[in-house]
Amino acid sequence: MEKNLEAIYKGIIDGNQEAVASAVLLAVQAGLSPQIILNEGLVAAMGEIGRLFEAGEYYVPEMLISARAMQNGLNLLKPHLVETGVKAAGVVLLGTVGGDLHDIGKNLVGMMLRGGGFEVIDLGTDIKPEKYVEAVRQYSPDILGMSALLTTTMTNMVLTIQALESAGLRGRVKVMIGGAPVTEDYAQKIGADGYAPDASLAVKTASVLMGR
Numbered sequence: 001m002e003k004n005l006e007a008i009y010k011g012i013i014d015g016n017q018e019a020v021a022s023a024v025l026l027a028v029q030a031g032l033s034p035q036i037i038l039n040e041g042l043v044a045a046m047g048e049i050g051r052l053f054e055a056g057e058y059y060v061p062e063m064l065i066s067a068r069a070m071q072n073g074l075n076l077l078k079p080h081l082v083e084t085g086v087k088a089a090g091v092v093l094l095g096t097v098g099g100d101l102h103d104i105g106k107n108l109v110g111m112m113l114r115g116g117g118f119e120v121i122d123l124g125t126d127i128k129p130e131k132y133v134e135a136v137r138q139y140s141p142d143i144l145g146m147s148a149l150l151t152t153t154m155t156n157m158v159l160t161i162q163a164l165e166s167a168g169l170r171g172r173v174k175v176m177i178g179g180a181p182v183t184e185d186y187a188q189k190i191g192a193d194g195y196a197p198d199a200s201l202a203v204k205t206a207s208v209l210m211g212r
């Protein structure tokens with residue numbers, strides 16, 4: 001692995017914010033593509049954190065410290081990532097579903113969508129169905145993007161779609177979903193209009209939903 005990527009990876013595993021920040025800047029200066037820094041450095045390390053957590057070697061505090069180091073690195077990479085986007089217009093309302101506090105993936109999707117020329121309204125985390133409905137009414141977005149990282153919270157995506165139907169708003173907004181436990185099959189099953197496994201494909205999916 002390239003030495004700066006290795007330093008990013010190790011810095012996230014160790015939860016060392018400063019090390020991650022300087023390695024991200026050095027990797028950019030060394031001319032590595034922002035996509036490679038993102039996928040092979042930052043995202044790969046978060047995958048390893050998940051594995052360590054599952055194996056009982058890391059607990060929530062360690063996971064949180066690593067997540068902060070990742071988020072900080074991501075913020076530094078942001079100006080370079082968004083430069084690469086394809087232009088497409090539309091308004092996307094984004095949020096992590098009720099009961100779920102994971103927001104790194106959602107934030108990344110938001111950044112990439114902005115880079116792709118979309119206007120993004122980010123509602124944050126733990127968004128209950130009623131809150132999504134209220135926001136759809138208030139902002140009239142073209143697309144509603146929901147993120148879920150827990151198998152126990154992804155069911156809130158169905159409840160939100162049902163709440164939009166009951167409010168008579170379902171026909172006015174396309175629904176796009178994502179997050180580690182979410183699949184294309186699940187999206188079809190619950191009647192979502194689109195699914196993407198990562199942030200770059202989220203931009204493509206959103207563009208397709210806009211008819212581009």
Ligand code: B12
Nearest residue numbers: 050100101102103104105145147150151178179180198199
């Ligand atoms: C960091 C992390 C945390 C941090 C979150 C910090 C934060 N601000 O987000 C903290 C420590 C708070 C945390 C807490 C918990 N976590 Co956690 N966490 C993770 C971890 C390690 C990484 C997640 C991450 O950021 N990945 C990196 C990003 C870039 O990837 P991503 O989120 O998948 O997003 C990408 C795609 O999915 C997609 N995408 C995401 N959203 C969307 C939305 C749309 C619209 C689209 C199109 C695409 C899209 O694009 C993104 C970018 O490419 C995962 C492990 C893993 N491998 O996922 C566990 C994990 C998700 N957590 C888990 C658990 C169990 C928990 C806790 C319940 C632990 C506990 N006992 O308290 C709590 C729950 C808290 C809550 N109520 O939400 C489990 C979930 C198990 C399950 N099957 O449900 C996992 C899988 C760990 C594990 N292997 O067991 N966690």
